Amino acid sequence: MxxxxxxxxxxxxxxxxxxxxxxxxxxxxxxxxxxxxxxxxxxxxxxxxxxxxxxxxxxxxxxxxxxxxxxxxxxxxxxxxxxxxxIPQLFTEHTVIENVALKVAAHRGFWHAFRPLLDRETTAATMAILDQFGLRSVAEARATELNEGTRKLTDIAMAMALEPxxxxxxxxxxxxxxxxxxxxxxxxxxxxxxxxxxxxxxxxxxxxxxxxxxxxxxxxxxxxxxxxxxxxxxxxxxxxxxxxxxxxxxxxxxxxxxxxxxx
Amino acid sequence: MTLLLLLAVLDGLAYAALVFMVAVGLTLVFGVLRVLNVAHGSFFAIGAYVAATLGTAAAATAAAPVLALPVLLIAAILVGGVLGPLVEKLLLSRIYVKDHVLQLLVTFALFMILEDVQKLIWGVQPIFQDAAVKALGPVEVGDIVYTRYQLFLLPGVAATTLVGLMWFLRRTLTGRVIVAVTQDREAATAMGIDAQRVYLLTFTFGTMLAALGGALASPTSSLVPGVGVNMIVLSFAVVATAGLGQIEGAALTALLIGLGRSVAVYFAPEFEVVIPYIIMVLVLLVRPYGIFGSPELRRV
Amino acid sequence: MMGRSLTLPTLLGVALLIGLAASAPWLKFVFTIALAKGLAVLGILLLLRAGQVSFGHALYVAVGAYTVAFARPTVGDVLLLLPLAVGAATIVGLLVGLFVARYRDIFFGMLNLAFSMVFYSLLEKLYAYTRGTDGIRVIPPTIAGLAFERVSYEWVMLGLSLALAVGLGFLARIFLASPLGQALPAIKARETRLEFAGISAKRVLLVSYVASAALAGLGGGIIAMTTLHVTPLLAYWTHSGELVFIAILGGGGAVLGPFLGAAVFELVRVYAAAAFPDAWQMILGAVLLGIILFASRGLWGIYEDLTTRRAARP
CATH class of the missing domain: 3.40.50.300 (P-loop containing nucleotide triphosphate hydrolases)
Known part of the structure; x- marks a missing residue:
């Protein structure tokens, strides 16, 4: 094989x-x-x-x-x-959900200038990933407020959002x-x-x-x-x-x- | 035609020498402080104005011809010695930790302020003081009568600055310390080097270089508001073409851009101002970080 | 990311602006210019979101303004001239943008300055086409086919600028919430991360750059049709500096910032620039330093703080 x-x-x-x-x-x-x-x-x-x-x-x-x-x-x-x-490289100006959503959008359709990043579809896909990584409770937290373990998980969740x-x-x-x-x-x-x-x-x-x-x-x-x-x-x-x-x-x-x- | 070309080359050399003096200060300060000082062009302009004022005062004394040249150096030391520490201590030392945009904005704000300071002190009427050029007299190059000042003094000072600076940075202890801080601020500080002092010294010296450039330029053309902005943009073009932080490179690109510009002055005067930037853009299209630059340097 | 509602402050602003313009006729001119500059500053704001500052956006204001001046003898109507101004600025913005979008920080700021100064000197030197520092006079165009006498013309231009400002401000707000707009702060924070997500940061920046050029071109077009005279000074660095100044003054927080900043700026300028013609840049520089060092969120930030505190009170 x-x-x-x-x-x-x-x-x-x-x-x-x-x-x-x-x-x-x-x-x-x-x-x-x-x-x-x-x-x-x-x-x-x-x-x-x-x-x-x-x-x-x-x-x-x-x-x-x-x-x-x-x-x-x-x-x-x-x-x-x-x-x-x-060292997790999160987008420091964004919340956890936005961080992951950017990656979801990057994978599914990024070049939209006039459609919200967190539209229904992207939000659903993002929340599914957050759930899988147990990150739902910190979805609205800013990337700078997280502890190291959560930052690591968020970083990996972001990579997974690209559906590799x-x-x-x-x-x-x-x-x-x-x-x-x-x-x-x-x-x-x-x-x-x-x-x-x-x-x-x-x-x-x-x-x-x-x-x-x-x-x-x-x-x-x-x-x-x-x-x-x-x-x-x-x-x-x-x-x-x-x-x-x-x-x-x-x-x-x-x-x-x-x-x-x-x- | 050949006469014009010769004239263009002579002008280009003299001009390149002046641009180099300013550019080398800009690139040195950037190399050490990691701040691109937009107000660097203002130091050039203020150096020129102070030199012209002192020159006019000296011309009224009995020792006029003897003083004409030293006055230029005095002006540069005065401007650099006063403005350099003042700006570094009061302004730059507050922003080393801030992001690049804010650093740029702060020096840009300083530039706005200094441009009007010039207007308030020296007015908007052209000022011209060429005692230094007259003191050295003319020289014949082929069929051309040229000034000794532009033919010998300007390139001579630029070459001395380049060689002296390289020697200083490579062979003296203070020079090695500056290089160490440039390469790794944290490591240098850990070794007991006082980075703050290195910054202050370097910035003051860079300011003197810009002021000396201005002082040397003052006898060759009249001073009007706006010389500062033209010089900062041009010396940035030189520094960017060479690669930020590259000292010998700046000498080479100053020559390239100085010659390019003076050839344009004689053969396509409408495009005089455009030529340096065309050279810069062409170089940057092929080498995005300048001829001698590397991505690491830009990234920091 | 949409943050607080801007409907109320927008309506208040529009009402205040129209009321003031009605009570003091000379304000119509001042406000139209302020709105035009506000549009250009809105473009600067998009770039600031990505952590980039351009010291040369007066270039696009001048491109827009000169497009109107050049086209005016053959094209007679505002509704055609404005799209032309925007189109020209967009094309120049795309060409320059393809080059400068490869750079960040210092290079980005300074290369923009260099391009604008080149354009300035060309406007000055190519006398045969541009009439050099004398500039070009612009005959008042018709608006939607109608010729207006002076006072009505001023009112219509003000109304048009206001409509454009509100409409484009709204559009900019939507843009900033889109994936593209949200990627701008990501460029500021960690650009390589975008690359690892399969997105070209350069292209993201280019989109914003071209949009900012188009906005500045629109502002320039309005300026040309309001002052009815264009000169190379429009492209000069001091003008670019003003745009950056207004952006910082207004604050990068919201799309209303540029217009708030521009209105305050133009009002103060009317008095200050007349009283201290040789110290105007100095005042701007000093205020800019003050804002950067002490109130980095600008006027809009101060407004937000004030209203938030009031809302928090029992």
Whole structure:
């Protein structure tokens, strides 16, 4: 079976640092793939290259059989790849519903000068998304008034409003209080599964990774060091030594699937 | 024809030298403070007016020919030394944290104010004081009688400014500090650099450069209201064509635009004012951030 | 986003304006000019929404005004001249806009200034066509085929401007609530986000830019038919500065701001510019600084604060 997203031989370097040095990565339809690795390894660079924000210096990216390497972000979005950000980038002058509605409009029909943004159709579609992400209660709040977890969810809801087939998320739980993170991930994953969306997420939190990822890819020094089910990869001694380090070894030692959070 | 062309080249060089003096101050201030000072053109105009006033006063004394040139420098130091710190402390220091639109509006408001300050002090009648040009006398270039002032002094001062500034920024400690602040304000502050002081110094120096440009321009043409706006727009064109914050680039594009303009003066006078902008637009169509600019610079 | 109802303040404003114009005949002229400038400022407001400020919109006022002056010998009626003025400004706005919409902030503001100053100098230098600084006189046109004597002409022009101001203000309000209008603050906040939504921020800005040029062209057309004389000064930077000034004075909060700002501005100018002809720009600059530093929401903001406080009282 052919992959939904297929990266081949991706290379990019900043100054002397090789963020990607021959990356091959296939993502299958409806798969949930976590990318882990040390800080500055190039994980976010992968998202940036796939969404057209950066152009790889070598290699190609194929989405659903067509080559999208080096296309501008706008065209890639239209083909069905959306992303969220490590630091949520909401429109600060708008409310939550307007933020999401802008994305709904962007997807369904944006070039209207004399029809309200929040017409009946767009409002209904927007509210459906807000409901799915549990955001109805903050619909009228301004983007600047939200807590970090809600901002993250709003950011992802906005990406989902574009009805993508593939969603790339940059650290969906970073900056979120640890008490909130599973709640957010549960909401998120349920919404993605309900819509049949394939997802790639960059993540530092190994508890989140082992609980929600179908597969883990380990990114280290511009290469994919290992790739496979969390239970296998997170117990691979090479991975533990090279990438994860002492702090999270502890969490990785937990029985896969037990789900209990270690402090 | 060749005579006209030679004349155009000579004029272009002298003019480019003046434009460069103003543009380099504009681009330096932008590079460090990240504020594009619309009132920079007013400093040029005020420098010119003060130089003309001092020049006229000096011409009445016994030491007239000796004073004619130093007076220009004194005018520039005076204007820069007074207006620079005043504007930076009272106005700009309040707006570094505000968004670009507000910064632009504030310096634009200052520009409106200074334009009328000139009118109130010096009136609207043309003022002309060319003692400095006369002091140096004429020179023959081929069949053309030209002024030593425009042929040697103006390009000489511009070249000295360029070389001196590059040396200063690259080789002296203060220069390195300024460059450090330009590249990363937070990191520089964390290292114990007093960014406020760097801003004040840079802005004052930039103001002096504009005023010196004006002072140097004053003996070559009469001063009328509106010289300030023409100069800010033109020096912006130079700076934009080079890329914001690019000092050597500004020298090159000042030459390009100065020569282009003076050729137009002789061969298509109706389009004299248009040529610099045509050059700018053509360059920006191919390179949106200027010849030497990069998107990162503009983004900040 | 539609905010509070503007019906009452609009009706009050219209009534006040007509009442004043009836009691003091010279005010008809002042108000017509104010409304014309208000239309241009409405365009500036659209750009301000996107966080962009143009220091060169007098260019489009001048394009509109000179279009009327050039066309007047062959076209005799206001109802034809105004669309011509708007059309010309729209075309120039599209051409310049294709270029300047690629830029933001400093470049956007200054490139607009540069274009307007080029146009100014062309108006001044191409004497054979424009009669240079002497300008061109405009013979009063007919309105809908009818020739009016002076007083009625002034009344009809005022009424027409008022109708256009109300109509276009209403349209602008609808526009600002549309996806396109709502994308403007998004450009101000986070432009790349629009790109990641598959929308070209440049094109969004271009639409507003062309609309703002058209509005300024309409204002210029009205100015030409009211002052009956056009000069290159219409394109000069001080005039662009005035438009920005009025926009900030009126406040970016609502579509009434530009007209409120313009009316106050023109009324004050009648007295102040006569009393201090050489300090007028200085006064404007000082007030502009004051508003930016201390009352960033302008006159409309002050009005909102006043009415809100009153409404909150028991």
């Amino acid at each position: 052919s992959a939904l997203l297929s990266a081949k031989g991706l290379k990019i370097a900043f100054g002397g640092v090789k963020a990607a040095d021959g990356i091959d990565l296939d993502i299958a339809e409806r798969e949930f793939v976590a990318i882990i690795g040390p800080n500055g390894a190039g994980k976010t660079t992968f998202i940036n290259m796939t969404t057209g924000y950066l152009r790889p210096q070598a290699g190609s990216i194929t989405f659903d059989g067509t080559d999208i390497t080096g296309l501008p972000p706008r065209q890639i979005v239209r083909r069905g790849i959306a992303r969220s950000f490590q 087939r593939l969603l790339l998320m940059d650290e969906p739980t970073s900056g979120v209080a640890s008490a909130e993170k599973f709640g957010i991930m549960d909401t998120l994953v349920a919404a993605l599964r309900a819509r049949g969306v394939t997802a790639v997420f960059v993540e530092h939190d190994m508890e989140v990774v082992e609980r929600y990822a179908d597969r883990v890819a380990v990114w280290s020094q511009g290469k994919i060091l290992a790739s496979g089910p969390p239970a296998v990869v997170l117990n691979d001694p090479a991975v533990l030594r090279e990438v994860i380090g002492v702090e999270v070894k502890h969490a990785a030692g937990a029985t896969p699937g037990s789900g209990d959070a270690h402090a």
